[in-house]
Amino acid sequence: MLELASFWLLEPSLGPAGAVAVLGAVNVFVALLVFAVAVLLKPGPEFSFALDVRKSAIQALEQDVSPMAGRPDASAFTVGEALVSAVVLPLLVTLLRNFKTAQSAKTELAETAK
Numbered sequence: 134m135l136e137l138a139s140f141w142l143l144e145p146s147l148g149p150a151g152a153v154a155v156l157g158a159v160n161v162f163v164a165l166l167v168f169a170v171a172v173l174l175k176p177g178p179e180f181s182f183a184l185d186v187r188k189s190a191i192q193a194l195e196q197d198v199s200p201m202a203g204r205p206d207a208s209a210f211t212v213g214e215a216l217v218s219a220v221v222l223p224l225l226v227t228l229l230r231n232f233k234t235a236q237s238a239k240t241e242l243a244e245t246a247k
Contacts, residue, residue, distance in 0.1 A: 136160075 136156060143152035 139156055139159075140152050143155055147155060
């Protein structure tokens, strides 16, 4: 909102393009200031803890996804499972809900028509 108010304040004197240029320069300056502060600050202990948690999570995922011994199509099976759980099941749930609401609407229409 401050940006919009500043634009309206600057537009009569600088025109639309000038106001946008000034506000763009101010935004770049603020971004550079935030970047400089971020570079000067040292990460705290929670950052290293977060990296450790991330590494362990990635290792756990790699172990879960790695192909099983003696089963050459294991990676395709996990992709198929992911496809079914991410796409097919939500689609079926949505279709069933829509079918139920359509059936109840038909029933209500039939009852009101009698």
